Each structure stands twice: as C-alpha cells, then as structure tokens.
Amino acid sequence: MEAVKVGLLGLGTVGSGVVRVLARNDEEISRRAGRAIRVVRAASRDLSVRRDCDLSGIALTDRAQDVVDDPDIDIVVELIGGTGIAYEMVLRAIDQGKHVVTANKALIALHGNEIFARASERGVTVAFEAAVGGGIPVIKAIREALAGNTIEWLAGIINGTGNFILSEMRDKGRDFEDVLSEAQSLGYAEADPTFDVEGIDAAHKLTILASIAFGIPLQYERVYTEGITRITREDVTYAAELGYRIKHLGIARRRDSGVELRVHPTLIPHRRLIANVDGVMNAVLVRADAVGSTLYYGPGAGAEPTASAVVADLVDVTRALTVDPNNRVPHLAFQPEALIDLPVLPIGEAVTAYYLHLRAQDRPGVLADITRILGDLSISIEAVLQRQPAEEATDASIVIVTAAVREANMDEAIRRIEALDTTADHVTRIRLENLN
Ligand SMILES: NC(=O)C1=CN([C@@H]2O[C@H](COP(=O)(O)OP(=O)(O)OC[C@H]3O[C@@H](n4cnc5c(N)ncnc54)[C@H](O)[C@@H]3O)[C@@H](O)[C@H]2O)C=CC1
Ligand SMILES: N[C@@H](CC=O)C(=O)O
Numbered sequence: 001m002e003a004v005k006v007g008l009l010g011l012g013t014v015g016s017g018v019v020r021v022l023a024r025n026d027e028e029i030s031r032r033a034g035r036a037i038r039v040v041r042a043a044s045r046d047l048s049v050r051r052d053c054d055l056s057g058i059a060l061t062d063r064a065q066d067v068v069d070d071p072d073i074d075i076v077v078e079l080i081g082g083t084g085i086a087y088e089m090v091l092r093a094i095d096q097g098k099h100v101v102t103a104n105k106a107l108i109a110l111h112g113n114e115i116f117a118r119a120s121e122r123g124v125t126v127a128f129e130a131a132v133g134g135g136i137p138v139i140k141a142i143r144e145a146l147a148g149n150t151i152e153w154l155a156g157i158i159n160g161t162g163n164f165i166l167s168e169m170r171d172k173g174r175d176f177e178d179v180l181s182e183a184q185s186l187g188y189a190e191a192d193p194t195f196d197v198e199g200i201d202a203a204h205k206l207t208i209l210a211s212i213a214f215g216i217p218l219q220y221e222r223v224y225t226e227g228i229t230r231i232t233r234e235d236v237t238y239a240a241e242l243g244y245r246i247k248h249l250g251i252a253r254r255r256d257s258g259v260e261l262r263v264h265p266t267l268i269p270h271r272r273l274i275a276n277v278d279g280v281m282n283a284v285l286v287r288a289d290a291v292g293s294t295l296y297y298g299p300g301a302g303a304e305p306t307a308s309a310v311v312a313d314l315v316d317v318t319r320a321l322t323v324d325p326n327n328r329v330p331h332l333a334f335q336p337e338a339l340i341d342l343p344v345l346p347i348g349e350a351v352t353a354y355y356l357h358l359r360a361q362d363r364p365g366v367l368a369d370i371t372r373i374l375g376d377l378s379i380s381i382e383a384v385l386q387r388q389p390a391e392e393a394t395d396a397s398i399v400i401v402t403a404a405v406r407e408a409n410m411d412e413a414i415r416r417i418e419a420l421d422t423t424a425d426h427v428t429r430i431r432l433e434n435l436n
C-alpha cells in the first residue's frame, strides 16, 4: 500500500525527534500501521539552522502554509507551538480535510473546543497525545483504557521543567536560575519558560486531562494556577521533617457541586509513589470507581520521548483513515453532544489540608493565639513544628499542618493570624494532599 504522507510544521526539539524516530523505526512502524509513514515536506522558520536529524528526501520550506496546502499531504504534524501561526495552520489543515497531530497543549487548552468541532464537521482527527505528560500514553489510557469507569479525581506532576528544577534544588542545593537554564538547553522548557515555572503549562495540561476524565468542555480560564517560584529551601526542609515532599501538582476533582481544577505546589506524604517522581519525569495518578488508583509514569519532556507520542498518534491516525469518522475515539473521550457543563468551583470552595509557615515573636501565648484562631474557624491541627530564632533574629518559625478545610475558611484564618501584633505579616501556605 502507498505510504501515508506527512507534512511537518516545526523542526525544533520535537520536530527533529519525530524525523529521527520515524526513520530509525520505519520498519516496526509500518508493520504496526499497515503502511509506511513518510515525512515528505517540512517547514521551519529558519532553514539555516543545523538540525539533529537527517532531512534527505524531505522538501523544506520556511512557509508553513506551503506544507498545509500541499495536496499530496494526508496528515499535518504541528510542532511549532503557541497559539498564533499554529492555530491558523491547524484550522487551515482541517478545512482542507487533513488530519492533524500536535504536541501543542496551549493550542488545545485554549482553542480545542473550536478545533475539535471543526474537525468533526470535516470528518478528520486531531490527535494530541504528546500534549500531556510528553511520552507517557496518559491521554490514551484515560480516554480509552478507563472508559468503563467514573473518574473521581486525578493529580499529576505534569511539567517536566518544573519538576526537574524542584528535584535539583532539593537534592543538589542548586540555584533556581541555573537549573532552569539547563532545562532550556536540554530542550525541556517552553519557548517562554515562565509558562513552565508559573504553572501555565501545567494548567494547559490539566485543562485537557479534566475534559477527557469528566467529559466537560475545555475551560483553561477557570483553572486556579500557582507556580513554583515562591517555594523556599526552608519550606522544603520543614516539609521533609514532617514527612512530606513538595511537588507541583495539577489536580482535578469531581465534587457533588462541580469540579475543582487547580495547579499549585503541594505537600504529599513522602511514601507515596508520586512523591518520588523526580527530574524530568512526570506522573499522573487517576482515581476511578471500578479500577481504583492507577499511576502513569514516564518522561514528561525531551525530543524522543515526546516524538514517541507523536509517532504513536501518527500510527493511530493512519489506522483510522478507513474508519467511519463517527466510530473513531472522540477527541475529548465522550461523544461531543454528551459533554456536560459541570460548574468549575471557585478556589474558595476547594477543600484541602494545609502547611502553614509563619514567623512570630518567641514568647508565651503566641502559639495559643494562633491555635485559637484556627479553632474558631473549625480548622483542626495535625502537627506543629517550632524552631527557636537564630541568634541574631528575634522571631521563631512556626510550622502547622492542618486537617482538610474549605479554602475560604483558611483565607480568613490567615487574615486573622497576619493581623496579630505578635506575628510577621506574611503566612506561607502550601496546600497538602494525602492522595489516598
Ligand atoms: N520540548 C518538549 O519536550 C516538548 C514540547 N512540546 C510542545 O511541542 C511543540 C514544539 O516544541 P519544541 O520542539 O520544544 O519547540 P522548538 O522551539 O524547539 O521548535 C519550534 C520549531 O518551530 C519552528 N517555527 C517557529 N515559527 C514558525 C513559523 N512561523 N513557520 C514555520 N516554522 C516555525 C521553529 O523554527 C522550530 O523549528 C510546542 O507546542 C511544545 O509545547 C510538548 C511536549 C514536550
Ligand atoms: N515544557 C514542557 C514540555 C512538555 O510538555 C515541560 O517541561 O513539561
């Protein structure tokens, strides 16, 4: 049978990885797909850059639309990134009846509702396994392998750069900026690395995971998002003394009144498998009613791990070319007309335990004032750690771990604690999840 012809947009970290993997595993891939898969044309903004792959046999251009408009091309692979030209080219490809494979989570999180509707109208598929968890087949697992379950919640380490930074800072005492530059040179980081460290990339991915888990439309703008830039070495140390690790998690939880969607640093008991996911590795823990807990683990970023997911999508799309479009796996796991508008709850309605760290004068009665405030707001204390001031300082450090509480109650407690004369005017709070 004739080879499937692929047009590639972007020849950066992931694009080059895709060219390499397709070439190296050509035979295995054809045996699986039933046909060979060939990149015949590729676009890159700067053609003078040396690529880490063999481009012989691939017609090159610096204009993405040359690839999209090429009538020979069956599948367009978008690996440019962002929501500008990538958005235009994906819609243009769909309008021409071409299937699309993309690793672009920003594009899917922000414009997926429109893109999938347009793709369904045109009877084409937009595949996006690489958009979440890099090489981990987590979209496929949730969308297909858990299809018999009601999913209750999921929690994931879904940004490789952020996890790499936190792990290197904790284990080797390295500097934030220094580790970030290394993540950039390894090709892990986004074009704008604030997307990684401010939690935006994780929020894009959580948006996608929540949609396919619960059958709700993509709603990136409703995700509560905090990054990792304010985590201090001191908090990492205190958390460890109390038996926890700090991880940057994306959490989606179904409640009676709606769904929680939140991305933030989180204390997790150090014995949990997910607490031991380090470096560029990602992991997504899914709690579902029939199967119980399942954990998906693997490299969350990098050229070939991400290419692995892109190429798997190419094989899926190739196999589905002959399938009636109505019988393909739906983009968001549930049939488009079966998506439901579960309300996304405001962060004040989230229910979690907390780690609090504050500085207070080292004299009698101070801790009693603090515990009274917590008690007045029905917040139970699980553990307290007190550290005397260093010689030159006058304030002691007090660390408190609480039981689960509605976030709005904790907001009020923190406001009252900060207003005490005996405390410094900033309480650090980090949410804590037992994940059991
Ligand atoms: N690097 C990674 O580990 C992962 C990246 N992704 C996603 O994959 C996509 C690509 O990421 P990377 O390969 O890391 O980016 P990159 O910056 O290494 O490569 C982007 C490529 O797009 C090309 N490009 C930019 N503007 C263009 C235009 N107007 N016309 C034609 N080509 C243009 C650039 O020349 C470059 O070849 C992004 O959506 C990213 O979020 C997803 C998972 C992991
Ligand atoms: N910048 C992202 C790349 C993969 O999605 C990350 O670090 O996870």
Ligand code: NA
Binding pocket: 129, 130, 131, 132, 133, 134, 135, 136, 137, 138, 139, 309
């Ligand atoms: Na994936």
